[in-house]
Amino acid sequence: MAEESHSTQDYSPANHKALNAVKRLKDRARYDADSVFAIVDSGLIAHVGFQTQGSLAGSPDDEEDWPYVVPMVFGRKDDTIYLHGYISGRLVKHLSHPTTKACITITHVDGLVYALSAFHNSMNYRSAMLFGHARLVEDADEKIEALKIMTNHALKTKRDGYDRWGESREATPAEIKSTRVVAVKIDSASAKVRTGSAKDDAVDYENEELNKRIWTGVIPVEQTWGVPIDSSYTQAQCKFPGQ
Helix, strand or coil: CCCCCCCCCECCCCCCCCCCCCCCCHHHEECEHHHHHHHHHCCCCEEEEEECHHHHHCCCCCCCCCEEEEEECCEEECCEEEEEEECCCHHHHHHCCCCCEEEEEEEEEEEEEECCCHHHCEEEEEEEEEEEEEEECCCHHHHHHHHHHHHHHHCCCCCCCCCHHHHCCCCCHHHHHCEEEEEEEEEEEEEEEECCCCCCCHHHHCCHHHHHHCCCEEEECCCCCCCCCCCCCCCCCCCCCCC
16 A cells, blocks of 8 residues: 555654744644654645745735645655646646645544633644645656555545555546646654543633533534445446445
8 A cells, every 4th residue: 555554754843943843732743653644644635835936936916926725635655745736737837846845734623622711612633734845756657656646545435455546447648648746755744633622711610600501512523425326327336335
């Protein structure tokens, strides 16, 4: 499988000013690769932030002179994140420059946390933030492998090891040529995780009137897979678990 579950890589920041250092609620921070990659590998969408070359030049009026954050399908191999898009797409075009920096985030919401004070309402979450430099994937074999990794990551559902790329009809030369793949090498990363119930001020814990009037606790949030819906032309049997 492309995604490696265990790694000795550690992204602990060298100091509190480091790019990936968690500044607030530091007890929620995780810097070991296993924690970071577990969040990444269980995500379906990555939000990819980058600056266009125009924005780096500082011209405020051009439509290209803005930072962009784009939701993307992705895949991971070791410490590299793969992304793809149409050959002339904005994201892959700009990330093809070897000096382009990218920030990639993946977030899971696991629960809504209800507190007595509106300022103590929260969410239980798992988030990962990755920083790295992008490059265009030009090697033909790596490009095919990256496309396979991204396809299988996005469409694995509950089937570990499911090879949707291998099951699909072979990609045509035109499809491969019109698709650009970029790789982002993870230079630094951090994860941030909240678990547990509501937390309020001590004085509010002791306020019986508040506690009788206002419910506090957690409503779990779960991602589930629904019942597959056949296409109008399929003649094959769906093989996913439970079907």
